[in-house]
Amino acid sequence: MSVKQISVFLENRPGCLHEMTKVLADAKIDLRGLSLAETSDFGIVRLIVDDVTGTASTLRDAGFVASMTDVMAVEVPNVPGGLNRVLEILDGAGINVEYMYAILGNKKSDTAYMIFRVNDNAKASSALRSSGVKIMEAEELSAL
Amino acid sequence: MGNYYQPEIETMPREEIRKLQNERLLKQVRHAWEDVPYYRKKMQEKGLTPDDIKSMDDLHKLPFLTKADLREAYPYGLMGKPLKDCVRIQSTSGTTGQRVVAFYTQHDLHLWETMCARAIVAAGGSNESVVQVSYGYGLFTGGPGLNGGSHLVGSLTIPTSSGNTDRQIMFIKDLSATILCCTPSYAAFIGERMKEMGMTPNDIPLKAGIFGAEAWSESMRRDIEATMGIKAYDIYGLTELCGPGVSFECEDQHGMHVNEDYFIPEIIDPETGEVLPEGSTGELVFTTLEKEAFPLIRYRTRDITSLSYEPCPCGRTHVRMSRLKGRTDDMLIIRGVNVFPSQIETVLINQGYPANYQIIVDRVNNTDTLDVRVEMTPEMFTDNLGIVNQRQAKLVEGLRSMLGLTAKVTLVAPKTIVRSEGKAVRVIDNRKI
Numbered sequence: 001m002s003v004k005q006i007s008v009f010l011e012n013r014p015g016c017l018h019e020m021t022k023v024l025a026d027a028k029i030d031l032r033g034l035s036l037a038e039t040s041d042f043g044i045v046r047l048i049v050d051d052v053t054g055t056a057s058t059l060r061d062a063g064f065v066a067s068m069t070d071v072m073a074v075e076v077p078n079v080p081g082g083l084n085r086v087l088e089i090l091d092g093a094g095i096n097v098e099y100m101y102a103i104l105g106n107k108k109s110d111t112a113y114m115i116f117r118v119n120d121n122a123k124a125s126s127a128l129r130s131s132g133v134k135i136m137e138a139e140e141l142s143a144l
Numbered sequence: 145m146g147n148y149y150q151p152e153i154e155t156m157p158r159e160e161i162r163k164l165q166n167e168r169l170l171k172q173v174r175h176a177w178e179d180v181p182y183y184r185k186k187m188q189e190k191g192l193t194p195d196d197i198k199s200m201d202d203l204h205k206l207p208f209l210t211k212a213d214l215r216e217a218y219p220y221g222l223m224g225k226p227l228k229d230c231v232r233i234q235s236t237s238g239t240t241g242q243r244v245v246a247f248y249t250q251h252d253l254h255l256w257e258t259m260c261a262r263a264i265v266a267a268g269g270s271n272e273s274v275v276q277v278s279y280g281y282g283l284f285t286g287g288p289g290l291n292g293g294s295h296l297v298g299s300l301t302i303p304t305s306s307g308n309t310d311r312q313i314m315f316i317k318d319l320s321a322t323i324l325c326c327t328p329s330y331a332a333f334i335g336e337r338m339k340e341m342g343m344t345p346n347d348i349p350l351k352a353g354i355f356g357a358e359a360w361s362e363s364m365r366r367d368i369e370a371t372m373g374i375k376a377y378d379i380y381g382l383t384e385l386c387g388p389g390v391s392f393e394c395e396d397q398h399g400m401h402v403n404e405d406y407f408i409p410e411i412i413d414p415e416t417g418e419v420l421p422e423g424s425t426g427e428l429v430f431t432t433l434e435k436e437a438f439p440l441i442r443y444r445t446r447d448i449t450s451l452s453y454e455p456c457p458c459g460r461t462h463v464r465m466s467r468l469k470g471r472t473d474d475m476l477i478i479r480g481v482n483v484f485p486s487q488i489e490t491v492l493i494n495q496g497y498p499a500n501y502q503i504i505v506d507r508v509n510n511t512d513t514l515d516v517r518v519e520m521t522p523e524m525f526t527d528n529l530g531i532v533n534q535r536q537a538k539l540v541e542g543l544r545s546m547l548g549l550t551a552k553v554t555l556v557a558p559k560t561i562v563r564s565e566g567k568a569v570r571v572i573d574n575r576k577i
Binding site: 006007009010011016037038039041042044045063064066067069098099133143 | 518521522524525528529530555557559
């Protein structure tokens, strides 16, 4: 129950992020989601795209270090306390969230979509599912 | 007082050592003159004949031999015996573009193995010991040298050669190896792996390690000793001279005893070639005394060290050379500390990075700065910032342990390190002094 995320290593200097987005733009790759974590000298960009394998090889061919990671795409009710509810379930199941970020979904305004990187995907998915939270498959993400 | 392999030689009074060296030097010079036309020509260019060398006091008159001579004379030009008298060759990897091929007669092999035997006994070895030789076997001198020495001592020898770390650990454990011989960086690597496997020093039967073939620091020694619960002994040698065993540490761990019955060491100023006074730091030069196939007179090692003739608590009387400070040709002095790119390379390789790096030295507010730029690789990259940060911190710690100073580590994108003529520019020194 997971989708693939691409992580890219970038130096933290002017122009680096743009070099990467240019590669993606030239290959006509549509970004579903993006998050950036940085230190003073480097950063890690995480990307959600439709064609994971194709995008990763495009980036590698352009000289970037890119890796793929399994993450969970979770449908979160777009109401106050919606995210809190999801985290409560994960906490209750003893899951550690390493990072998370919101991604775009423009079909339904009552739903938000979030990517979760956790220490145990299977356990987290089943905990969320049994509490009625929807986990998205890759095809569902693409259909958004 | 310690254990000796050959007490009568290893604890010989200084004046007797000198007498022996004088006798042997005259013979060796005559051997080079008569049997090595390349060296005879060098002596003739200086207007010298063997008769001009009456004792060690005349040694400084003799011309040097350098790596360049070795290259020029490759492969047979420096041989002192016909090939039919030779039984072995050993060679260096030639990674620096300077492959060395050395020849050995049966007698030369015996000298070499004797020196390695002295080193093993100095590290506590005996016929009760189990010696695991994890140096590479083959053209590289490490494996064959310690292997032969271990046989002379009568130790049970495990010739694992290098690599396959889990198997190394299995042999150490299952066959209760008591002495490990390998490069210090491989020892550190084996130690880390043992730790990962949950082994504590108590689970490790090893008592001693004989580590050499590369420059390492005192703090790296302490790290290895603590991880494995052993005493780590430094050993030194060059393929040109025979291989490991030219000098070795005793239990006192204050410098390596040079086998003075087989070599005369000198320290010279690498710029002028002048012999420096006792205790000075400079380039180490060796004259072989007993070599048949490959006699070398005043061979410049390019290694930087100093010599001490102070009596050693272990009872050995042979001169001690200090821990190797590096090589003359690539040494950097940063905040007063001698730094060698090879040391940085060792740390990177140990931690799984390719040896693709650049060292940037600068001076900010009158203080030298050292920035090591390392190219990120797919193997070392993960989506987790914390883990990448930890790996970076581990590199900083590894460098601090190796160099004795704090360096900044910058992770850079692949293929960003400037290459000229296909070879990366390793050192950029921006200091304006």
